[in-house]
Amino acid sequence: MLNTMRWFGPQDSTNLIDIKQAGAEGIVTALHHIPVGAVWSVEEIKKRQKIIQKAGMEWSVVESLPVHEAIKRRSGDYHQYIKNYKESIKNLAACGIHVVTYNFMPILDWVRTDHNYLNPDGSKTLLFNKIAFAYFDIHLLKRPHANNDYSEEEKKEAKEYGSSLSEADKKTLFKNTLLGLPGSTKNFTADEILSLLENYRHIDNQKLRENLICFLAEIIPVAESHKVKMAIHPDDPPFSVLGLPRIVSTEEDLLHIFQSVASNANGLCYCTGSLGAHPENNLTAIIDRFGDRIHFLHLRNVIRINKNIFKESPHLQGSNNMNIIVEKIILLMQKRAERLPMRPDHGFLHTLEEGKEHYPGYSLIGRLKGLAELRGLEQGILHKLEES
Ligand code: CS2
């Protein structure tokens, strides 16, 4: 695998030199300072690329080239935004960057209810609890119609859950769930979210899927002709939140996306943490079925504690069997005769870094540990395969 790490750009509290020293060969980044929907110019791309090259690495993957909400809703100025998107793809290709990750989750990126869940050893991790989320949604955000999206049992449990929280706990829950987009330092406000949600009232899964396919039908031919591989990131969590449509959560969803636009440039960011949070997703079957579409790897683990809760776990331990997954990936890369870029996606917050500013999940030590473990695992499997 090509070892990479995410870097949020010059404003990231993690320095490139630390990433380099962790053994990364490539950087995964985005031009977070450019407003969503605007063109990434060759000049801006090159500027970032130079900084990375000066640190002895390459800009291997874009994560993310964000998709404007107007495209997801297929309304307003979406034509212009699609044009801009194509332009950015061409400009990236002109600079030699050929893997582009994006997602099609309306409004939010990933969501967790707890950013500081305490592990027995004192490190902290990210956790999602559907009941806590329901409490936030119904009683704190007070989203209209929220009641329709939960069962009677869930609503009862959510109410009980809320009665055990202090005012400070409620504030933290509120802040966690309204986390802004990756790379931004601003959280959403409740008013912002409520008004954004209003725009999705009439968009169900089917409509959102149509909008994705229309978008892909336009951009994939451009990507293909410029040798750019698009890698869609799965929904995280892989089910509906806030009543929003979700269309990249399961194997069936992926099948539909890949069948609708046949080109191999229409590919996947194989995120084991996101896909693995869904109990019915079989992660190795997804490699078997869509191996040729996988252009980027996010390796991390989760433990599904019960039907309502999953938490992020050490990279090699959890509900996903990383030994089997990495072995399959090695065989896939051998078959394709290429090294796929991989990054450890999220890591624990270790005591040494507590209090240091960072985007949740992106402290350095936890990811460094993940990268080291995954590299070691790959070496071991390669050795075993050579021996046999
Ligand atoms: C990432 C996502 O931090 C993460 O979980 O995997 O935020 C990812 O960057 C985007 O969804 C990709 O568009």
Ligand code: MN
């Ligand atoms: Mn991911």
